[in-house]
Structure formats: C-alpha cells, structure tokens
Amino acid sequence: MKPIVVLGSGLAGYTLVRELRKLNRDIPITLVTRDSGDYYSKPTLSNAFAQKKEAASLVLTAAKDMAAQQKFTLLANTEVHAIHREARQLETTAGVIEYEKLVLAIGADPIRIPLQGDAAVLSVNDLSDYAHLREKLGNAKTVAIMGGGLIGCEFANDLALAGYKVAVIDPGPYPIAGLLPEQAGRQLLEPLNNLGVSWHFGKTAQRVDAAGAGYTLALSDQSTVSADIVLSAVGLRPRIQLAKNAGLAVNRGIAVDEQLQSSDDAIFALGDCAEINGRTLPYVLPIMHAARALAKTLAGEDASVIFPPMPVVVKTPAHPIAVLPVPRDAAGTWTVLAEGQGIRMGFFNPQNEMIGFALTGEYAKERSEMAARCAV
C-alpha cells in the first residue's frame, strides 16, 4: 500500500500526523521535509530571545523520536522538485516517492520588500533563521524592525526585554493595524516605548546601507535610523510554486475546500500554505482545527473543517493582547466596552451581534469568555 505523504514538518505537518495516528496506527505515513524535521513550536521563535534560549533548546522532540512515536518514515533534508499527479509520484532529492494521498503543509515565505543599498536584512521564519539571528545579535545593541504587525511587535517586545534598543518602522498608522482597531493598537505604544522601543509609523525604509559595523536605514520621510541589525517582519506569502507547477488551483495560497482538498482529489493542503475557501489563516488554532478534520478524512471518515471563533494571542508581555480578527469586508463597527489598564473592544455587525473583539492589557485574559459570546 502506498503511503500518505506529508510534505512539511512544521506545526501543520506534525499536528496532522499526530491527529491521524490517534485515529489509525496502521496507515503508512511518509513525512518529507527540507529541514531536519526536529519538532519545535514556531510561535516561540518570537518569544525566546529574552529568555536567552539557544535554538537547540527550542526543539521539543527530535525528528527521529517523532518518527518512532508517531510511526512514520522520515525523509529529512529532502527537497521536492515536482509533483507528478497522474503517476502519484514526487520527484525529490531522495529519489522518486509514490503517494496514495499527498498533504502539502509547506508553509510560507517571509515577504521581502524591495530595498536599495546593501540590504542585509534578516527575517525569522524557522529555527535555523532564529539560530542565525541569535548569532548576529551577539555584539549588537540596536535592532531596526521593518513591520509593526503582530510578528514585528512580538519581536520588538522580546528583543527590548533582552536589552536591545529597538526601532519599529511601519507604513501604517499604529501597531498591528491589520488586526486591531486603532484604540486597541495604540495601547501598545507606551508599554513598549517604556521598554526602549521607538516607533516610526507612516514611513517605509527605502535604503539600507552599511555604516560602520551596522546599518543606516533611509526612511521615506528623509529621516534615518541607525541599527546594528535589520530585521524584516512584513508578512508571509504562502508557498504555492510547487502546487502551481503541478497545475493545482492556487490563489494567494493553495486553493482548498472545507475538506482541505485541492483541485486534485488526492492532494490536500493545510497551514500557512493553504487558502481555505478563499481565506488564509496563518495562526495556531486554525491549523489545529484543520489538522483534526483532515486526519478524519484521511482515516476514511469524510470531515469538513468547522472553525469556531479563534482568538489570536499576541505575545507582547509588556501589554498582552488577544484579538478575534474581523474579515476586512465585514459590515459593522468597533465599540469600546471597557477601558482600564488596557481596553476591551467588540466588533458588532448591523444585527448588533458581536463577531470580533480586541482585548488588551488586563482584559487579554478574557478571550475564552469573549469568544463564547461571539456569533459565528
């Protein structure tokens, strides 16, 4: 019997394997990954500097232990060149691999914004990036972060806590503007500023030039920022090329339906590479729900993924935040429900049902109760 082949050893790939094994111990599974396959939690990468954690200590389970516990064949450090759908084969650096069903859990790439100058810009998208940044940070004192969204702010908080002087540069008007209403996003300004973070909103970096041991960033308003390290955190782009080359339907991500099935009924996708009925959901909770549904389907019991309200936790310990994001085109208004050491805001649709919320500071811990009150 040909195996179910899972591409990718991130949270999506491994959660799927774990969930599938809860349902069936016998289906053959092969996991193909271009890195070592060691299991670590990606969300901890933006939370580990202040704790002075070495990259190796972030590994929760070594790849060979995962393979033994979850009973799969591991092909680590293996690149996939092509999917041959007719033959149900993968062409890889480890030779041809046959599949019965194929699961793409290949993640997303950091978006690189075009810059003039030397542009030695780092980004952290996996454990080896983290190790690289830690090494670079050795003698550094100042860090410029391009992007003041969720990941940019998490890094800003973490690096500031670790003692670095951080400058955040973002074309938007306030922190995490993609997810948070303005009054909630602004709550982050002062707590992070108190830790040594300076904010540069309404600006973009246009040039990055080497200057001494570090860099000078020329911003769009003609001002400059000096930093020893430049980190880019401007967002992620789903990895679609492999699927596209194989003729699968793709949009922003690999297009799948509520059964995580692509335009080929033997190929599925989940996690940061997938676009589920038009939505990319690059967060932990959607991955968990998608993995559970897909595991059922692969075990022979057709299941659709149903997403409950899934609050996103922003790991900014200086001022914690939880948000249930609202689709960009949703009708309704944000309303302030309470304001103290932080803010509690709800997003109400025209029927006056709460369909989103933003909780900051002392209110952040209310996320489960708030989610239970939301209409979906």
Place this chain on the structure above:
Amino acid sequence: MKVWQCVVCGFIYNEAEGLPSEGIAPGTAWADIPADWACPDCGVAKSDFEMVEI
C-alpha cells in the same frame, strides 16, 4: 502532583504550582481544570496537553 505540557508550544502546567494568574490555585489536579480551558500561551485546547515526566 504531575506536570503537563502543551504539545504545540511547550507551555508547562505544574499541578503543584497551579496557575494563580489564570485563577487556578496551586495543587489543582489536571482533571479538575475545566474542559474549555485553553493554553495561556498559544490558545490550544486542554486535550492538546500531554503528561510529561519530571
């Protein structure tokens, strides 16, 4: 007293220590934590925790 770990993010729940910040008193057994409780770090469900040896 046992220790439980979130399989997603590695967050540790130690029954002896509880989680006073989340309103869970020291000494609270895992079985007595509500089923709808979620990991304070990554938000996944109680069922995504596994017991770990200490």
